[in-house]
Amino acid sequence: MIKHVSVMPQKAIDLLKIKEDGVYVDGTLGRGGHSKLILERLKKGKLYCFDLDEEAIKESKEVLKEYDNVIYIHDNYMNMNKYVDQVDGILLDLGVSSPQFDEAVRGFSYRYDGPLDMRMDQSDELSAYEVVNEYDEERLAKVLYEYGEEKNAKRIARKIVEERPIETTLQLVEVIKKALPYKVLSKKGHPAKQSFQAIRIEVNHELDSLKHFLDSFDQILKVDGRVVIITFHSLEDKMVKYCFRRLSSVDDDKRIALRPEEVKQAPYELLNHGDKADKEEIENNSRAKSAIIRGVRKRYGKDSY
Numbered sequence: 001m002i003k004h005v006s007v008m009p010q011k012a013i014d015l016l017k018i019k020e021d022g023v024y025v026d027g028t029l030g031r032g033g034h035s036k037l038i039l040e041r042l043k044k045g046k047l048y049c050f051d052l053d054e055e056a057i058k059e060s061k062e063v064l065k066e067y068d069n070v071i072y073i074h075d076n077y078m079n080m081n082k083y084v085d086q087v088d089g090i091l092l093d094l095g096v097s098s099p100q101f102d103e104a105v106r107g108f109s110y111r112y113d114g115p116l117d118m119r120m121d122q123s124d125e126l127s128a129y130e131v132v133n134e135y136d137e138e139r140l141a142k143v144l145y146e147y148g149e150e151k152n153a154k155r156i157a158r159k160i161v162e163e164r165p166i167e168t169t170l171q172l173v174e175v176i177k178k179a180l181p182y183k184v185l186s187k188k189g190h191p192a193k194q195s196f197q198a199i200r201i202e203v204n205h206e207l208d209s210l211k212h213f214l215d216s217f218d219q220i221l222k223v224d225g226r227v228v229i230i231t232f233h234s235l236e237d238k239m240v241k242y243c244f245r246r247l248s249s250v251d252d253d254k255r256i257a258l259r260p261e262e263v264k265q266a267p268y269e270l271l272n273h274g275d276k277a278d279k280e281e282i283e284n285n286s287r288a289k290s291a292i293i294r295g296v297r298k299r300y301g302k303d304s305y
């Protein structure tokens with residue numbers, strides 16, 4: 001079984017500051033690593049765990065079998081308001097887990113050959129196959145450029161359209177390589193990494209889920225409740241950073257730098273300014289390299305601001 005090593009576990013727990021009788025949500029259960037740490041600190045409290053991937057839920061039930069205060073929900077974390085109300089803390093550890101990435105059959109990997117799938121939720125209709133084989137050139141280029149920040153998006157999209165049908169992940173890698181100039185191919189890093197990231201984000205509507213969550217979590221968070229989010233690429237981190245910054249400033253429109261006494265009035269308090277994993281963690285877990293963790297604490301309820 002491929003294991004998943006949780007990123008910045010101690011930092012996440014410190015930022016969440018678990019109350020032993022609190023109600024918590026792990027929006028991205030994965031293999032239950034962060035959930036276990038939360039459960040170890042809960043005495044009378046409860047933990048709601050969400051994942052789009054049924055396999056993640058099945059495996060985590062085994063990891064967390066000693067706990068009877070866990071509720072597993074196979075749904076998008078953006079829908080958590082339908083299931084929970086008034087929680088003390090929410091954790092999101094975004095992106096894919098190592099088993100999803102490393103099992104060829106899931107189609108996320110540019111290293112192993114597998115079907116063009118990339119769906120976190122196996123019951124979704126849209127898979128990477130449709131994005132790669134059915135999107136028109138312009139739409140495909142937009143996906144690659146916006147979600148992968150791929151500078152050669154247009155060239156890659158053109159080549160993909162020329163070479164269709166493309167059936168497997170390694171065929172797609174070859175097509176991407178054909179589209180790229182030697183200068184880019186000779187650089188460090190896998191040449192298909194950004195395109196694969198972009199297609200995965202499109203297939204799983206990842207930014208839409210995050211946006212919906214950021215717009216709605218306030219409704220279910222108790223006063224003094226905390227939200228902690230770990231992101232793995234700049235687009236997600238920017239969304240989290242701007243949302244947390246807006247919530248922690250009084251002047252919503254101008255978002256100006258505030259004097260310390262004004263900052264105290266803001267409905268939320270920033271718990272940090274975006275921390276990264278330390279060198280030792282990155283050496284032991286390469287997934288931690290691009291991770292950024294941010295947290296906020298709610299100071300006042302709606303009626304008070």
Ligand SMILES: C[S@@+](CC[C@H](N)C(=O)[O-])C[C@H]1O[C@@H](n2cnc3c(N)ncnc32)[C@H](O)[C@@H]1O
Pocket residue numbers: 004005006007027028029030031032033034035050051052053056075076077078093094095096097120209
């Ligand atoms: C990085 S892993 C989480 C690992 C977990 N924190 C651990 O320590 O084991 C991300 C997980 O979130 C799930 N996921 C991603 N986006 C989701 C969403 N919008 N709703 C629910 N689950 C999601 C993925 O299927 C994956 O299992």
